[in-house]
Amino acid sequence: MNPTLSWLEISRSALQHNLRTFRELIGNERVLCPAIKGNAYGHGLKECAPVLVEAGANWLCVNALFEAMELRASGCEVPIYIMGYVPLNELNIVVENGFRMVAYNRETLERLRDICRQLQMPIYTHLKLETGNNRQGVLETDLDAILEIYKSEPMVILEGTATHFANIEDTTDPSYARFQKENFDRMNKKIIQAGFTPKYVHCANTASTLLYPEMYENMVRVGIGTYGLWPSNETFVSSHHMGAKVELKPVLTWKTRVAQLKKVPANAAIGYGGTYRPRYDSVIAVLPVGYYDGYDRKLSNIGHVLINGKRAPVRGRVCMNIMMVDVTGMPEVALEDEVVLLGRQGDENVSAEQMARWVDTINYEVTTRINERLPRVVVE
Ligand SMILES: Cc1ncc(COP(=O)(O)O)c(C=O)c1O
Structure with a gap:
């Protein structure tokens, strides 16, 4: 029985087309990680995930632990990366299930260290770096202290580094995004100098994946474009000015x-x-x-x-x-x-x-x- 009296049709061929489009842009070597938080931007987490994986998504990223659990329960086998807040008292579930997760503060990393020692299990974290968005992320001035926590416990693994652009789809001017990318590069260099070699480095969302190949690093987190929607008019106009022939197909009716x-x-x-x-x-x-x-x-x-x-x-x-x-x-x-x-x-x-x-x-x-x-x- 339908709980309500309207329904959404999700086009498999449109999802596949959009994913193929991003794959062609980034090539086969990079990790294509569609963002399926927010119930796959309203399109249905459980419905979209298997189609995306079949179409070549290497990873999936979600916001919250409950979304990761739902994906896992539905049989999803690709790595699942949690990008949002996980309460300290639920971190053990992340470790037990082998989910990847973002890290951006001392308290979370210290609790993860305790849990890893207790469970004798590793956690693969992606350190979110504050580069100019001023929301989630580690300040450059706190970086050394954070890296000390990683040094103190090898089971807390710095698998990746990440940042997120604040002003890339609201403008046709890439200068703020480039400023953030410079900050990201500098902080990444410091991390390498401190003896770490994060396997994955990622900052690109849909707009940067469509417009700026220099932002790809080796993994992209593409959200809105997966569903066939442009992030903004500005992104659309910039793409067409560049002569790109990208066509995205809306997925939802x-x-x-x-x-x-x-x-x-x-x-x-x-x-x-x-x-x-x-x-x-x-x-x-x-x-x-x-x-x-x-x-x-x-x-x-x-x-x-x-x-x-x-x-x-x-x-x-x-x-x-x-x-x-x-x-x-x-x-x-x-x-x-x-x-x-x-x-x-x-x-x-x-x-x-x-x-x-x-x-x-x-x-x-x-x-x-x-x-x-x-x-x-x-x-x-
Ligand atoms: C951290 C992070 N990465 C990637 C994305 C995907 O962004 P977009 O939907 O613009 O591709 C989002 C979405 O807001 C995000 O918060």
């Missing part, structure tokens, strides 16, 4: 059905607050989707859906579980017709970017916000 059709006379108030009154006798299609499902309430009286390949505007407020769209002049629309909330139908398309513009956010948030409980179905 969010669908529902017409639950009721009804005639609404001119000037009748539609929905909570009566925020819409049609100027003409209208036909309204009632859809069994609302903000509970992740259809943003800010789309009230703004968004469009697609029915029979045509745009139908949202009328009145989006409710928790119901929304109304205008199908006046579309006599072919029938009860239980398929409706596309996000994605393509016929020649029309409601893109994540368009939806993001409507509600003043980014495509990342649009797809990630789609309720996890909605069924994700992998289609060809």
Whole structure:
């Protein structure tokens, strides 16, 4: 039984195409590590992971331990890298399961050292270096002290170093990213001078993988592009200015059905607050989707859906579980017709970017916000 009344179709061929695109960019020698945090950017962790692995993902990166556990339980066998916070009292689970994890503070490394000694098991860590993002990461001034912890216990392994760009997709100017990369290079040099040889060095997200080969190092963590979405207009424009012929294919189509059709006379108030009154006798299609499902309430009286390949505007407020769209002049629309909330139908398309513009956010948030409980179905 479906827990809700809309569903997501996940295109296997689009996922494969996007992964192939990134593989062609980085070559076969580098580790391609798609980011599947945030329920695979809303596309479904369990549904996307096997397709990505089959298509050549070498590693997968997640944000949290529970995501890593879910992947492991689903039979995922490639290395799983946890990029986010793990509470100190759950670090033993990371060690026991052999997950890779980010390290960025003394407390976590010291606790890992105790756990490794107790369990007689190693932990493979990737040291996150603070290069200009000023969120997660070790300051250059603290680097020596952190390296001392690694020196004190060989089972705490410095397998990799990482950083993350702060200002790469919001601009066509690469200077801040280059500044961060210089900081990263300098800190990496210090780590090598201290006697360490991290096997993996990585900083590239989607934007840097699309635009700057010099940022590849030997592993890339590609998130949004995996799902066929560009990180930003700026990234798209920069790529095309460079003459790159990269095509990304959106992976997701969010669908529902017409639950009721009804005639609404001119000037009748539609929905909570009566925020819409049609100027003409209208036909309204009632859809069994609302903000509970992740259809943003800010789309009230703004968004469009697609029915029979045509745009139908949202009328009145989006409710928790119901929304109304205008199908006046579309006599072919029938009860239980398929409706596309996000994605393509016929020649029309409601893109994540368009939806993001409507509600003043980014495509990342649009797809990630789609309720996890909605069924994700992998289609060809
Ligand atoms: C640490 C880290 N690496 C990689 C990514 C992937 O970024 P993108 O989705 O822009 O490719 C993210 C996403 O925010 C991230 O936080």
